Amino acid sequence: MTELEKGPRGLRRGRGARERILSASQQLFREQGINSTGMDQLCTAAEVSKRTLYQHFPGKDELIAEHLRRFDPEILPEVFDRAELTPRERLLAVFNIHAPLCPFIRAAVEIPDPDHPARAYARDYKQAFAARLTAAAREAGATDPEQLGEQLALLLDGASARSRVLDTDTFATAAAIAVVLIDNAIPRSLVTGSHNVD
Known part of the structure; x- marks a missing residue:
């Protein structure tokens, strides 16, 4: 049976079903939230029964x-992973690419159970993200890279949450604050010669 063949009630089935389900979940979770999205709605959007x-995802938690x-x-x-950027430039560049931060905050806010698999994954992601910031801070020569990594992670999460609540872009302001934090954390001799990222 091919992907385009129809199952009962005209719903598509086949190899592409899992990807359609995930694509539909990305759109619906982003537009209306995790808790407001029902399984029937996901089935309709993904064109699956x-x-x-449930063959692909035993429950909504796994999805x-x-x-x-x-x-x-x-x-x-x-x-x-951009080798052409200095470590300092990488620290600032994260403020230009902020979309990946929002789904993890949304999941943590909408799902109160700390043992829920999505909460656990959001927590792991946020810790790994801070670790990448810390590694870049260490490469940039920060005197306390762990502190700078945590400060930047907190600043990004705060900007992401504020942007979501106010429906406005707060990342330019956050980037300006990041410049101050980074310049204060890196000895002057290491800052000289580097240039800011817009």
Whole structure:
């Protein structure tokens, strides 16, 4: 049977069902939230039967966790893996690419159970993100890279939450604060010669 063949009630089934489910979850979770998105709605958007959905994901918890796992599995490689940027520039560049931060905050806010698989994944992601910031801070020569990494992670999360609540872009302000934090954390001799990222 091919991906485009129809199952009962005209719903599509086949190899692409899992990807359609995940694609639908990304759109619906982003637009209306995790808790407001029902399984029937996901089935309709993904054009799959409930049976097909549950064959791929035993429950909504597993779907939410997989949604987060796929969102940014490598922790912003488009910033942290760019060899042409100095470590200082990488620290500032994260403020230009802020979308991956929002789904993890949303999941943590919407799901109160600390043992929920999505909460555990959001926690792991946030810790790994701070660790990447810390590593870049260490490469940049920060006197206390752990502190700078945590400060920048907190600043990014705060900007992300504030942007979400106020429906406005707060990342330019956060980036300006980051410049001050970074310059205060890196000895003057190491800052000289580096240039800011817009």
